[in-house]
Amino acid sequence: MNVYNQIETASRAEMEALQLERLQKTVNHVFTNVPFYRDQLIKSNISPESIQSLEDIKKLPFTKKNHLRENYPFGLFAVDQSEVTRIHGSSGTSGKPTVVGYTKNDTENWAELVARGIVAAGGKKEDIFHNAYGYGLFTGGLGLHYGAEKLGCATVPISGGNTERQITLIQDFKPKIIAGTPSYILNIAERMEEMGITPDEISVEYGIFGAEPWSEEMRKTLENKLGIKAVDIYGLSEVMGPGVAIECHEAQDGLHIADDHFLIEVINPDTLEPVPEGEDGELVFTSLTKEALPIIRYRTGDISSITRETCKCGRTTTRMARVKGRIDDMLIIRGVNIFPSEIERYLLQIDDLVPHFQIHLTKKGTMDNVELHVEMTPEFFSNLPGEDLTHESVGQLKKKIQYAMKTHCLVSMDIFIQKPKSIPRSEGKAVRILDKRDLAVAQ
Numbered sequence: 174m175n176v177y178n179q180i181e182t183a184s185r186a187e188m189e190a191l192q193l194e195r196l197q198k199t200v201n202h203v204f205t206n207v208p209f210y211r212d213q214l215i216k217s218n219i220s221p222e223s224i225q226s227l228e229d230i231k232k233l234p235f236t237k238k239n240h241l242r243e244n245y246p247f248g249l250f251a252v253d254q255s256e257v258t259r260i261h262g263s264s265g266t267s268g269k270p271t272v273v274g275y276t277k278n279d280t281e282n283w284a285e286l287v288a289r290g291i292v293a294a295g296g297k298k299e300d301i302f303h304n305a306y307g308y309g310l311f312t313g314g315l316g317l318h319y320g321a322e323k324l325g326c327a328t329v330p331i332s333g334g335n336t337e338r339q340i341t342l343i344q345d346f347k348p349k350i351i352a353g354t355p356s357y358i359l360n361i362a363e364r365m366e367e368m369g370i371t372p373d374e375i376s377v378e379y380g381i382f383g384a385e386p387w388s389e390e391m392r393k394t395l396e397n398k399l400g401i402k403a404v405d406i407y408g409l410s411e412v413m414g415p416g417v418a419i420e421c422h423e424a425q426d427g428l429h430i431a432d433d434h435f436l437i438e439v440i441n442p443d444t445l446e447p448v449p450e451g452e453d454g455e456l457v458f459t460s461l462t463k464e465a466l467p468i469i470r471y472r473t474g475d476i477s478s479i480t481r482e483t484c485k486c487g488r489t490t491t492r493m494a495r496v497k498g499r500i501d502d503m504l505i506i507r508g509v510n511i512f513p514s515e516i517e518r519y520l521l522q523i524d525d526l527v528p529h530f531q532i533h534l535t536k537k538g539t540m541d542n543v544e545l546h547v548e549m550t551p552e553f554f555s556n557l558p559g560e561d562l563t564h565e566s567v568g569q570l571k572k573k574i575q576y577a578m579k580t581h582c583l584v585s586m587d588i589f590i591q592k593p594k595s596i597p598r599s600e601g602k603a604v605r606i607l608d609k610r611d612l613a614v615a616q
Contacts, residue, residue, distance in 0.1 A: 178292060180433050181488040185481065188432050188489070193227055195461035196436060200224050200233070203467050206251040209244055210469060230436065230459060235445070235470045241271040241411060250274050252465050262310045263410045270310060273410050274465035280319065282462055286431050287320020287416040293429060293488075294404045295379040295422035296350050298325035303343060303377070305353030305361070306384070307333045307601050312414030313384050317352050320416060326350070333357055334600040336364050347376035355387040355395060355403075356603035359528055362398035363598075372400025379422060381406050383415060385602045386496050386514040390521035392425075394528050405495050411471055412458045418493055424485050427492030434462045437491060438470070439479055442500055453478045455500060456493065474500045476512070502606065504532070506543055509583045513605040516545070519577045525553040525570055529596040534608045541610065545586045547574065551593045562592070 183191075201221040203210035213234045214220065223232055241249060246269075250257065258277050262270030275283065296302070302321040308314035314332055321328040329346060331339055333353065339361055343351070351358065358380060365375070377399055383406035395403045402422050408415035417435055418428035430437055439454040440447055448454040456473045460466075476497045483489050498512030513532060521528055526547050533544035549570070557564050571588045578586045597604070 181490050183489060189227055191433055192436055192461060197224050199461055199467050202251055203469060207249055209249055233470050235472050236468055237472050238271060245269055246272045250465055251467055252276055257465050261312045261410050271411060276464040279463055279465055283413055283416060284319040284323040286434060287316055288324040290406060290416050290419035291320060291324050293419050293421045294381050295402060300326050300349035301346055302326040302328045303348035303351045304328060304330055305333055305339060305357060312410045316414035316416060336361055340365055343375055349376060350379045351377050352381040354384045354602055355382040355391055356385060356599035357601060358382060358395060360598045377401050383407055386498050388514050388518040390518050391528060394521060409473060412460060412468060421484060421486040427480060427494055429488050429490045429492055432490045436461060437479060451478050451480060506541055506584045511582050511584055515582055519581045520547060523573060523577060525550050531596055532606045534610050536610050543584060543586045544589060546589045546591060546596060548591050548593060548596045554593050
């Protein structure tokens with residue numbers, strides 16, 4: 174195995190012994206250095222000595238995003254400011270970001286984990302790495318950048334946006350790996366098609382995509398349009414950033430979690446009790462090696478499941494299923510729970526539609542209503558007599574979409590089929606849901 178993969182083949186007993194040692198150290202670290210955690214533990218009648226097994230993690234209190242906001246900016250840091258070498262953050266509804274800090278050791282560990290992930294995705298030291306994740310406070314760009322450099326890749330820090338320049342550099346620099354949000358990479362792929370560039374004319378072999386939920390159908394679309402293998406990467410700034418987990422290119426069957434750095438739980442978000450292996454629930458992460466901002470039982474809001482079966486690639490690490498969605502993105506329409514990624518999954522199976530859509534939440538009287546805005550392909554549009562959007566073939570396509578949504582997603586939706594290029598394209602994370610219910614009430 175490559176040097177970055179050796180720990181990923183440890184036995185379960187070896188890994189759990191390492192996790193317990195690091196968990197005990199982390200709990201002692203926060204108890205000693207973070208007043209917030211010390212107060213929480215004392216209120217729960219817990220001391221660092223209370224943690225004698227991995228099962229004892231259930232004794233520890235949860236951390237939620239509002240705790241980071243309440244301790245803005247540096248209240249949860251566990252080291253002196255002089256030891257912090259990097260600060261990242263994620264945007265918040267109040268206008269202030271949730272702030273995370275890193276020591277030199279933290280950033281070195283992060284880079285090594287991302288490098289390990291790039292190897293799992295199929296990358297090699299000699300590859301050129303085209304990084305279309307956004308740079309800045311968002312952890313995606315710099316997280317992938319330093320991981321690629323750690324592996325030894327020649328890294329192109331193109332960031333997001335300026336799509337035609339991206340394509341020029343892909344043609345000229347001939348990268349083997351491309352990374353970005355799936356919705357933005359789709360934007361690049363579609364622009365290539367418009368320019369007459371075919372998959373066999375580009376050098377890219379692997380794609381590392383994440384920062385938003387995406388379906389298996391989106392994977393197939395990206396792989397076909399670019400002629401690549403596409404893998405999912407997972408991370409969030411509060412836990413570290415990208416690199417917490419990643420799929421391997423051999424199996425593309427669940428994301429390998431860096432068990433040596435993170436302890437994962439899956440809980441029922443209502444009862445807060447653990448769910449059985451293989452069952453969907455909310456992901457909860459505890460960091461095991463972070464110094465500047467160690468995090469205890471962080472409720473991510475992401476919905477997924479885990480398995481501890483050995484992967485066919487040979488790695489023994491815990492694997493998580495691809496994230497279905499976030500609790501706060503879950504739509505509850507007339508008593509039915511549904512995630513945008515499930516709508517995407519079935520839309521992409523319908524011919525004559527491009528992989529772009531938006532969900533508009535509106536009101537019909539006092540009832541919630543869903544408008545699904547989709548976009549026809551240029552070929553379908555050009556074959557409409559007089560480009561007439563009222564033509565019967567548009568009506569037939571609408572019925573097909575309505576049937577798919579009602580049959581598979583169990584929700585009746587108002588379907589709006591739009592001309593090509595009508596739905597905004599992403600240059601970062603796609604905006605899938607527009608909630609107009611308050612506007613309807615106000616009017």
